[in-house]
Amino acid sequence: MPDIRQVLGASTHSLLNRDHRKLVVAAVLLILVITVSAVWYIKRSGGSELFKTAEITRGDLTIVVTATGTLEPVNQVDVGVELSGLVRTVEVDVNDIVKKGQVLARLDTERLTARVVETRAAYDAAKAKLEEAKTTLVEYEKKYERLKGLAEKQLYSQQDFDTARATYERAIAAVSSAKAQVRAARATLTANQTDLSKAVIVSPINGIVLNRNVEPGQTVAASFQTPVLFTLAEDLTQMELHVDVDEADVGKVKAEQPARFTVDAYPDRDFEARIIKVNYAPKVQEDVVTYEALLGVQNDDLVLRPGMTATAEIVTRVIKDALLVPNGALRFTPPKPETKQKTSGVRSLLPGPRRRTVEQKPVNGDKKAVRKQTIWTLRDEQPVAVSITTGATDGRVTEITSGNIESGMVVLVDVIKTKKK
Incomplete structure (x- = not known):
């Protein structure tokens, strides 16, 4: 006969299992009711x-x-000095208008003037020596010719004649030497006069x-590099x-392409410009x-x-009377409608098959390239796709080259979701 305690224990365990199952079922039903209500509320x-x-x-x-x-001047000139010396006066300042040949500054010319005076005297002395040499040459030439005639008649000794001829030839050489000394003295004088003129910067x-x-x-010291004293711009x-x-x-x-540009100093003003040339030599900075x-x-x-600093827009192409679509319309894709089918609240929460979406690949390359694209318009309050062929774009609007499109047609560019009240 079974022990009464075993019977009571088995009965108690059975009752507890039944109560536990009831609690679990009740909890699941409560969750389902709450979930279905939440889904219904969300949809509503x-x-x-x-x-x-x-x-x-x-x-x-x-x-x-x-x-x-x-922006740069058409012609910008750095004015320097080729001499070393003390700057005596500066006769212009920044923003002054100057004329060609106008004095800008002067160096101290005391030593330069002294050199000019000295070399001028040397030049004059060289010229005097040349004249003296020429006179001597004339004298010895006449003597040589006279003795030559006597020597031919054997009225004069050959030895004396040879001495006269040598003296004459030395006189010719002396004239040549005097001429060279005159040229050297003149060159030195010219150089010193040039230095004196360079002391006046114009x-x-x-x-x-x-x-x-x-x-x-x-x-200022003009040694290996000419010091730049002024920077001038020609005709701003x-x-x-x-x-x-x-x-x-x-x-x-x-x-010859036209352009327009702005500068920070006048942000609301456009300035006109025109391309003069494009250099063939590249400029490479940080691999750009x-x-x-x-x-x-x-x-x-x-x-x-x-x-x-200026930001320029160079006009490379102008398309007249083009049919234009906003670029937002080319990027727009309408949202997919929700599937309207009767499902239980639990079924609607279960993961289903993933929806397939068609990705619109970005178009790269030349902006002039012709390409097929899709835009959307409204028909019976529903989005309808329209195929078009596009051409050039300026970044805001794009040229339509073909398609069942006309000016004034309404296209979709965005969707705005609003909550029901």
């Missing part, structure tokens, strides 16, 4: 979608290449003083803009290759200054 409280639209337009499309650079051009690097009383009404064009864009930039382009700039009101 879902929002609607509004589409942001734009219109297809017709107009001119301007393609530009952007580059940055600095402007080589008509222009404006950009920099002054000298003061009165300063000593004509300037040049030097910009660096990226190697990807240099093939589109050509001489650029090519320098030179633009001509008219600066009649003198508001532009050398060294200003």
Whole structure:
């Protein structure tokens, strides 16, 4: 006969298992009810979608290449000094307008003047010696000719005649030597006169003083390198803009193309320019290759200054009367509609098969390249795809070269989700 304690223990364990199963089932049912209610609430409280639209337009499309650079004078001259010495006076200052030949500064000329006086005296002495040598030559020439006639008649000894001939030849050599001394003295005088003239620094051009690097009383030393005393710019009404064009864009930039640029000093003003030339020599900095382009700039009101940083837009192509679509429409893809089917709350939470999406690959390469793309319009309040062929773009709008599109047609560029009240 079984022990009463064993019977009671077995009964108690059975009751506990049944109570545990009831609690688990109740908990699962409660979770399902809460989940279904939450899903229903989420679906009921879902929002609607509004589409942001734009219109297809017709107009001119301007393609530009952007580059940055600095403004420089057409002709900039560094004025230096070839002599060493003390600066006596400085007669111009920064921003002064100067004329060609105008005195800019003067060096002390005391020693240079003394040298000129000394060499001029030496030159005069050399010329006097030359005249003396010429006179002597004439005298010995006459004596030589007279003795020559007597010697031929044997009225004069041959020895005396040879002595007269040697004296005559020495007189000829003395004249040649005196001429050489005159040339040397004249060269020395000319060199000293040139040095004296270089002590007066004059402007080589008509222009404006950009920099002054000298003061009165300063000593300049012209040894291995000429000291630069002034920097002059010629006619700032004509300037040049030097910009660096990226190697990807240099093939589109050509001489005579128009351009416009801005400077930080006048951010609300556009200045006109035109390409003069594009250099073939590359500029490489940190593995970035650029090519320098030179633009001509008219600066009649003198508001532009050398060294200003400018951002230029070079017009490389203009398409007249083009059909244009905003670039936002080319990037837009409408959201996929939710699947409307009856499922249980649990089924809607279970992971299903992954939806396949079509990725729109970005288009790289030449902006002039023709390519197939898709835009979206509204028909019966639903997005409808329209295939088009596009051409050039300026980064904001793109040319439509073909497709069932006309000016004024509304296209989708974005979607805005709003919550139901």
